[in-house]
Amino acid sequence: MVFSASKLRMPTPAEALPGRAAPMPVPERHFVNGAPLVGPFAGLETAIFGLGCFWGAEKSFWQVPGVVSTAVGYAGGHTPNATYREVCSGLTGHNEVVLVVFDPAKVTYDDLLQVFWEGHDPTQGMRQGGDVGTQYRSGVYYFDDGQRGAAEHSRDRYQLALSGAGYGRITTEILQAPEFYYAEDYHQQYLAKNPDGYCGHGGTGVSCPVGLRT
DSSP states (O other), rough: OOOOOOGSSSOOTTSSOOOSOOOOOOOSSSSTTTTTTSSOOOOOEEEEEESSSSSHHHHHHHHSSEEEEEEEEEESEEEEEEEEHHTTTOSOOEEEEEEEETTTTSSSHHHHHHHHTTTSSSSSSSETTTEEEEGGGGEEESSHHHHHHHHHHHHHHHHHHHTTTTOOOHHHHHHHEEEEEEOOOTTTTTHOOOOOOOOOOOOOSSSOOOSOOO
């Protein structure tokens, strides 16, 4: 496998591409369930996760009962309203992420964390399987102290399970939610539009403990 070492290093703000002021145009409705793709989302809660290629990651969340809407985008970098080509260059600092809108009366944030941890290998650093670069890093981006506490607690419990199975240290970044920039139209619900499309998504096979708060 040949790849640029520069794609494994986060760019500084001075090195990052300038981006643009105009947001990416996206569809009004979710391709799978018809829900709004852009907020506000009254009475619902939101979460942001990064777990490798966002095509497969998004599908794993829209299938969860209680999840109302999902969208893919870029977050955690320096370039406003970046394009996919720019993110792939390694010069934006962004991660490929999924915005998850959910009804807390039907699915808990802990439930979503379980989907997150089990859906990828969080010990791989700036890569996920054959996908290499800063845009494929593992990340949880919290909106409040409750989400932060749940993310950190679940990480610590999952680390015990992973260590017992012979895996290394979790490299997942847990940060306050940065601005979310929607990805291009064709990326939204990609695997529903392209059922035979690429999906490099996969986990370790190690179960994340149920009842993460206990």
